[in-house]
Amino acid sequence: MGFEVVLFLALGIVAIACAIGMLISNNAVHSALFLIGNFGCVALLFLMLDAPFLSMVQIAVYAGAIMVLFLFVIMLLGAERTQDTTRQFRWLTGAATALGVSFLIAFGAPLLLSGLELPGSVGVNPLIRVVHAAQIGTVQTEGEGDALPEIAQEPVTVTIEAADSDEALVIENLQFSDVTDFIEVDEGIYSVTLSNDAGELASLQLTLAPEDVISFVAYGQADSSNPTADIGLPFNVLPLQQSRAQTDENQARVQALNIFSEAPLSLIEVGPDKALNLTTEGEVADIVRVVELPYGGQGESFDLNDGAHQLAFYPAEIESDTEPIQRLFEYNAEEGVEQLIVLVPDYDAPIQEGRYRTRVLDSTQETLPLPTREAFGNPRDIGIDLFTTYLLPVNMVGFLLLVALIGVIMLTRPTGLDAKKRRATRNRRRKVSRPLTSVISQQTGRDVVVDTPRLDNPDTTDDD
Amino acid sequence: MLTTVPTEAFIMLSAVLFVLGVMGVLLRKNAIIIFMSVELMLNASNLALAAFARQWGDLGGQVFVFFVMTVAAAEVAVGLALIVAIFRNRQSINIDDLHQMEG
Numbered sequence: 201m202g203f204e205v206v207l208f209l210a211l212g213i214v215a216i217a218c219a220i221g222m223l224i225s226n227n228a229v230h231s232a233l234f235l236i237g238n239f240g241c242v243a244l245l246f247l248m249l250d251a252p253f254l255s256m257v258q259i260a261v262y263a264g265a266i267m268v269l270f271l272f273v274i275m276l277l278g279a280e281r282t283q284d285t286t287r288q289f290r291w292l293t294g295a296a297t298a299l300g301v302s303f304l305i306a307f308g309a310p311l312l313l314s315g316l317e318l319p320g321s322v323g324v325n326p327l328i329r330v331v332h333a334a335q336i337g338t339v340q341t342e343g344e345g346d347a348l349p350e351i352a353q354e355p356v357t358v359t360i361e362a363a364d365s366d367e368a369l370v371i372e373n374l375q376f377s378d379v380t381d382f383i384e385v386d387e388g389i390y391s392v393t394l395s396n397d398a399g400e401l402a403s404l405q406l407t408l409a410p411e412d413v414i415s416f417v418a419y420g421q422a423d424s425s426n427p428t429a430d431i432g433l434p435f436n437v438l439p440l441q442q443s444r445a446q447t448d449e450n451q452a453r454v455q456a457l458n459i460f461s462e463a464p465l466s467l468i469e470v471g472p473d474k475a476l477n478l479t480t481e482g483e484v485a486d487i488v489r490v491v492e493l494p495y496g497g498q499g500e501s502f503d504l505n506d507g508a509h510q511l512a513f514y515p516a517e518i519e520s521d522t523e524p525i526q527r528l529f530e531y532n533a534e535e536g537v538e539q540l541i542v543l544v545p546d547y548d549a550p551i552q553e554g555r556y557r558t559r560v561l562d563s564t565q566e567t568l569p570l571p572t573r574e575a576f577g578n579p580r581d582i583g584i585d586l587f588t589t590y591l592l593p594v595n596m597v598g599f600l601l602l603v604a605l606i607g608v609i610m611l612t613r614p615t616g617l618d619a620k621k622r623r624a625t626r627n628r629r630r631k632v633s634r635p636l637t638s639v640i641s642q643q644t645g646r647d648v649v650v651d652t653p654r655l656d657n658p659d660t661t662d663d664d
Numbered sequence: 665m666l667t668t669v670p671t672e673a674f675i676m677l678s679a680v681l682f683v684l685g686v687m688g689v690l691l692r693k694n695a696i697i698i699f700m701s702v703e704l705m706l707n708a709s710n711l712a713l714a715a716f717a718r719q720w721g722d723l724g725g726q727v728f729v730f731f732v733m734t735v736a737a738a739e740v741a742v743g744l745a746l747i748v749a750i751f752r753n754r755q756s757i758n759i760d761d762l763h764q765m766e767g
Contacts, residue, residue: 219684296690300683604738611745
């Protein structure tokens with residue numbers, strides 16, 4: 201569980217607890233304070249939702265102004281103690297709870313069972329590239345024993361085609377060890393086809409999701425005139441998933457790939473100042489890291505500190521006298537860089553006893569972190585939006601606030617008549633409608649006028 | 665930086681807070697508490713709006729939250745003024761007392 205999930209759960213639980221506290225508290229002041237707690241939690245959740253401006257407005261306007269107004273009114277009216285008179289409607293408690301729970305189930309069940317069909321984050325298209333590390337061409341020497349066949353390399357053509365589009369991306373004349381640049385494509389289903397003059401060699405279908413970074417690595421050996429024949433190493437195309445995660449400070453990322461031997465290999469990082477031989481005078485060297493590399497499979501990528509490292513490819517089963525297949529002395533890792541290391545057979549190398557004919561293809565690029573959306577939720581952008589796209593609503597809201605202001609003044613103005621009229625009516629006799637007088641007036645046909653004692657008139661006691 | 669919390673979680677939390685607000689409106693008899701419950705409901709809807717704004721990468725949702733806050737501020741001012749006016753007349757803000765006003 202990530203830090204943000206934990207933070208979300210904590211804030212969510214506190215927010216719900218505060219809401220429940222507000223609901224069941226018998227003291228209106230406590231209710232208001234619980235609600236401030238809830239608003240504070242929601243403000244922090246806004247921060248998690250890339251809405252810093254709203255977060256600040258939430259604290260200032262909601263938790264500040266509105267709740268102060270609430271507290272002010274509660275204390276002004278002396279209405280702290282709230283005794284509930286639900287006894288007449290006891291069934292209402294159960295009914296309201298049932299209603300709320302059924303709403304939550306009706307709302308949450310589809311959400312939890314199937315999930316919302318929400319689009320991914322906008323603006324992050326998948327990136328693809330092609331790495332040609334396969335040996336395709338005319339077989340010159342058949343492989344005998346452990347030896348691999350020698351092949352005259354020929355270029356290939358890669359066609360990348362979206363399922364729902366007629367246009368295809370064609371990369372022609374791709375030579376062995378070529379690595380193309382990353383190409384941004386739309387998400388969707390794609391088929392990748394490797395072909396040469398003779399026809400199709402291999403193909404692969406793949407669904408690209410947003411934020412994917414995929415290197416299509418052609419590997420193995422194939423006879424161009426008969427691509428299905430098994431002549432040496434199995435031939436195929438591997439969709440290699442690369443990480444979008446940003447490396448930490450002073451870290452570099454390495455993704456290694458074994459397309460040299462069908463037996464799995466290990467990439468071993470030995471510590472500094474240690475010989476690459478696993479044993480130095482009978483003592484096992486300081487092994488920092490071992491990464492398993494199955495043939496043509498995606499090994500785990502790892503981050504290492506920048507600077508010089510000693511890496512070596514070894515067979516998976518190491519004994520004390522095992523010689524490394526390929527050493528990378530003084531492998532230099534640069535900060536913020538992702539490197540793809542591919543171990544391939546090499547036929548240009550001279551045949552030597554006790555030496556593997558290998559070569560390392562590497563391709564280095566900056567790590568590809570997700571583009572950060574700087575201009576999201578900051579006050580400046582919201583302000584620009586408010587005063588361009590939403591100018592009319594802003595005016596309407598301003599007008600509404602004015603109306604509300606006038607309404608408040610009208611509502612809280614001294615009750616009844618204004619001062620001038622009140623003065624005029626102060627000494628006038630009042631027509632009193634009491635049950636008895638109404639009966640009398642009904643029977644006599646005359647209005648009964650009664651003097652009202654001044655002390656009973658609450659309007660006149662506070663004047664002067 | 666993108667959060668790893670899915671939008672669904674925010675929507676669910678918003679629904680729970682909204683339901684608590686609804687229950688406050690239905691169950692409590694104190695007009696001020698009812699008002700606070702309405703604020704809670706508005707706030708829950710704001711949370712959902714902000715979550716969707718992030719999901720779609722569209723500022724429109726956040727602008728809408730801003731409008732909701734403004735209208736809520738106006739509504740609170742008017743509502744509390746109403747409560748004060750009613751309290752002056754009836755010496756009570758219990759809505760069970762208030763509905764006897766009719767007739």
